[in-house]
Amino acid sequence: MLENLHQYNIILGSNSPRRKELLAGLNVKFEIKTNDTDETFPDSLPIEEIPSFLALKKSASYTLEKNDLLITADTIVVVDEEIVLGKPRDKENAIQILKMISGRMHKVITGVSIRSLEKQKSFHTITEVYFKELDDEEIEFYLENYRPYDKAGAYGVQEWIGYIGVEKIVGSYYNIMGLPIQKLYKELKNWY
Numbered sequence: 001m002l003e004n005l006h007q008y009n010i011i012l013g014s015n016s017p018r019r020k021e022l023l024a025g026l027n028v029k030f031e032i033k034t035n036d037t038d039e040t041f042p043d044s045l046p047i048e049e050i051p052s053f054l055a056l057k058k059s060a061s062y063t064l065e066k067n068d069l070l071i072t073a074d075t076i077v078v079v080d081e082e083i084v085l086g087k088p089r090d091k092e093n094a095i096q097i098l099k100m101i102s103g104r105m106h107k108v109i110t111g112v113s114i115r116s117l118e119k120q121k122s123f124h125t126i127t128e129v130y131f132k133e134l135d136d137e138e139i140e141f142y143l144e145n146y147r148p149y150d151k152a153g154a155y156g157v158q159e160w161i162g163y164i165g166v167e168k169i170v171g172s173y174y175n176i177m178g179l180p181i182q183k184l185y186k187e188l189k190n191w192y
Contacts, residue, residue, distance in 0.1 A: 002028055002188055008069035008116065013058055018156070019073060022179045026188070030071075035061040039074070039086075047084060051076050051111030052124045059113040059120070066117060069191070075110040075178045077101070077153030088154040094143055097154040098161075103133035108153065108176045114187055121187060125180035127171030129157070134165055152178075 010030035012023050023030055037058045041050050054074035062070055077085040079100055088094035111124040142161045148154050155161045157176040174181045 002026065002185075004191060005069065005188060007067060009065070009067050011062070011068055011070045013062055013070055013072040016073075016150070016178050018158070018177045019179045022174055022177060022181045023071070023184075025181065026185055028188075033062065037061045047076075047078055047082065048109060048124060048126065049111075050074075050084065051109050052113070052122045053111065055111040055113040056120075056122055059115050064115065064117055068116060070115045071112065071184070072115075073110055073112045073179055075108060075152045075175075078107040078109060079104070085153050087152055088149055090149075091143055094148065094154040095139055098134060098139045098142070101129075101131050101153060101155075102139075102165075103131060105130045106153065110175050110178060110180055112180065112184055112187075114184075114191065116191075119191075121191075123183060123187065125172055125175045125183055127169060127173070127175040127180075129166060129176060130168040130170075131165045132167050134161075138164065 010028055012019060012030050012032050015034050039054055041053050045053055051074045055072045058072040059070055064070060085097050088097055105128055108127045108129055109124055113122040146159050148156055157166060172180045172182060
């Protein structure tokens with residue numbers, strides 16, 4: 001379905017196993033290359049623009065060859081329209097984050113950049129996630145058995161905590177996993 005991309009060497013600039021799984025689901029050939037990128041951003045940046053800013057920053061750290069098509073992404077979790085939750089530093093921070101999202105709605109925002117030598121496109125997707133009230137025992141069980149330290153918001157929606165905790169989702173489920181794959185497919189389909 002993405003025949004227009006056959007001339008490109010598609011590169012996923014991410015270590016995330018979830019992004020790898022989602023992109024593979026589009027049935028395209030790609031390779032993974034990773035760069036360490038400074039993930040700081042200006043304090044004055046509106047929250048909804050942070051993930052796109054970081055995806056573009058990650059993209060800029062790669063040198064592309066003639067037929068390369070690079071995809072980079074960044075995901076944040078937002079509570080109360082102001083608190084930005086990234087990946088937890090340690091178990092205590094993970095507990096703090098999970099208690100913060102417990103019993104309330106938070107937003108997951110993923111920014112995506114697509115770049116070739118000829119063109120660059122970026123976009124972001126917002127999903128609202130409503131969690132039930134999590135008790136201490138549930139949080140402890142999750143952290144002991146799943147170790148979500150590489151996930152924004154300290155949880156994976158596709159894991160146990162998503163099964164028992166997520167009451168409602170408004171928007172893309174796959175965005176919560178770190179890549180709004182339907183929107184990415186649409187952008188890639190229209191890539192020339």
